[in-house]
Each structure stands twice: as C-alpha cells, then as structure tokens.
Amino acid sequence: MNKVGVVIAAAGQGKRMGHNINKQFLPLLGKPILYYTIQSFADWGKAAEIVIVLNSKEIDYFKNKIQPLFSYSAQKTLSLVSGGNSRKESVYNGITSLSDNINYVLIHDGARPLIEKSLIESTYQAVKEHKAVSCGVKVKDTIKLVEDSISKQTLNRDKLRAIQTPQAFDLDLIKKAHHEYQKETALDDASLVELLGKNVYIVDGDYNNLKITTAEDLKPAEVILKERK
Numbered sequence: 001m002n003k004v005g006v007v008i009a010a011a012g013q014g015k016r017m018g019h020n021i022n023k024q025f026l027p028l029l030g031k032p033i034l035y036y037t038i039q040s041f042a043d044w045g046k047a048a049e050i051v052i053v054l055n056s057k058e059i060d061y062f063k064n065k066i067q068p069l070f071s072y073s074a075q076k077t078l079s080l081v082s083g084g085n086s087r088k089e090s091v092y093n094g095i096t097s098l099s100d101n102i103n104y105v106l107i108h109d110g111a112r113p114l115i116e117k118s119l120i121e122s123t124y125q126a127v128k129e130h131k132a133v134s135c136g137v138k139v140k141d142t143i144k145l146v147e148d149s150i151s152k153q154t155l156n157r158d159k160l161r162a163i164q165t166p167q168a169f170d171l172d173l174i175k176k177a178h179h180e181y182q183k184e185t186a187l188d189d190a191s192l193v194e195l196l197g198k199n200v201y202i203v204d205g206d207y208n209n210l211k212i213t214t215a216e217d218l219k220p221a222e223v224i225l226k227e228r229k
C-alpha cells in the first residue's frame with residue numbers, strides 16, 4: 001500500500017513582499033495564507049504525514065496562532081521542522097524528516113494557498129506512474145530573451161511552461177537528487193531530478209494556483225477565494 005507524505009516549504013523570508021511580518025502569515029479574507037495551503041492538503045485526505053518547514057524563529061508563532069485553526073484530526077498529521085537558508089535546504093530538511101515507510105512525497109510552497117484538491121490528486125496519480133512530476137501551465141505571453149535591455153530572441157512558446165508546485169516524487173529518488181546535488185543552486189526540486197538525467201513529467205497546473213510573491217498578488221488571491229466560497 002502506497003504511503004504519501006507532504007512537505008510544505010514555509011521557511012522563506014518573503015523579502016519581495018516587503019512587509020514587516022512574514023508574507024505567509026498575512027491574512028486573506030481574515031485567515032493566514034499558510035492556513036489555506038495546509039488546509040487544502042488536509043482536505044485532500046490522503047497524506048499520512050504533512051511536514052511544515054518553518055523558520056525556527058516562527059515555530060512558536062505557528063503553534064500559537066495557526067495550528068489551533070485546524071481540526072484535531074488534521075493537527076495529528078502535522079509535524080514542524082526548521083528550515084534552511086534556501087528553499088532547497090528547507091525542502092531537504094522536510095523530506096529527510098518523513099518516516100521511512102513513506103513512498104511518495106508531494107512538495108508544495110507555503111506561499112501557494114490557492115491549490116485545489118483536484119490538482120493535488122492529479123499530481124499524486126501521475127507520480128505513481130512517472131516517479132517525478134511537476135505542475136506547469138502554458139505561458140500566455142510572448143517570451144523573449146533580453147540582455148542589457150535588448151531583445152535577443154523570441155522563444156518558442158509551445159515548449160514553455162510556467163512551473164508551479166506541487167511537485168511530486170518517489171521519496172528515494174528525490175532524496176538521492178538532493179544528496180547528489182547538495183551544492184547546486186536550484187529554484188525547484190524537479191530541476192535536481194533533471195540533473196540526475198531522469199524525466200520529470202509535467203501535468204497541467206492551474207492558472208489560479210498563484211504564488212504570493214509581491215503585494216499585488218494579495219488582491220487577486222482574495223478574489224479567487226471569494227468566488228470559491
């Protein structure tokens with residue numbers, strides 16, 4: 001029987017948000033961003049363990065202000081781990097804290113609170129077949145390569161995807177990728193599997209699965225949440 005774990009990377013500083021409190025604790029319709037992210041995985045209901053990776057200085061805040069928002073049964077699946085200086089280090093701490101009997105892991109950004117159950121499920125179904133999976137959406141704009149404000153090349157849009165999380169992996173495979181490329185800088189976990197020379201299967205993501213990065217992302221996120229109510 002397959003057992004699945006979830007790692008939610010929430011140990012960033014949210015510098016681009018430019019707020020004095022971590023962006024993941026900012027409210028959307030009155031509840032913290034990180035609450036929505038975790039609740040989506042709890043609602044999905046298939047995770048044996050949900051690891052929340054936090055800045056060590058914010059663990060008490062999480063315990064006092066966010067953890068009590070969840071039902072008792074959801075709280076039982078949560079565990080808290082300290083993050084690192086990069087997203088990659090934080091994810092590493094998360095995946096290595098999962099129990100040995102976990103077969104697959106879904107890795108998600110704490111800052112993507114609009115994730116829907118259907119996308120979590122399609123990612124999970126795909127990983128059982130492909131071992132390494134990422135969500136991605138087709139880019140809608142024309143993308144150009146620009147150097148020193150000069151457009152050098154127009155890229156073939158058909159081959160481009162804007163990459164999102166969740167990304168899902170066979171747990172042994174992603175641990176191996178993290179171990180082998182410990183010194184490599186990586187924006188996401190799928191790129192470490194690419195470095196191993198393995199295929200990463202892309203499932204269709206969701207344009208609404210926004211990453212809350214800068215202040216202008218907050219309003220559209222609230223509009224989407226309101227529509228779902």
Ligand SMILES: Nc1ccn([C@@H]2O[C@H](COP(=O)(O)OP(=O)(O)OP(=O)(O)O)[C@@H](O)[C@H]2O)c(=O)n1
Pocket residue numbers: 008009010011012013014015016017024053083084085086087088090091109110111112211212213
């Ligand atoms: N050391 C880090 C850095 C990032 N993250 C997490 O990785 C996700 C994606 O990162 P990003 O949106 O870039 O968040 P921040 O690093 O917090 O943002 P910024 O770059 O603006 O500081 C976020 O949920 C963030 O909390 C993490 O767990 N540990």
Ligand SMILES: C[C@](O)(CO)[C@H](O)COP(=O)(O)O
Pocket residue numbers: 087109162163164165187188189211213
């Ligand atoms: C993993 C990721 O969400 C894919 O879009 C993203 O790369 C992480 O955030 P960052 O803004 O690149 O740090």
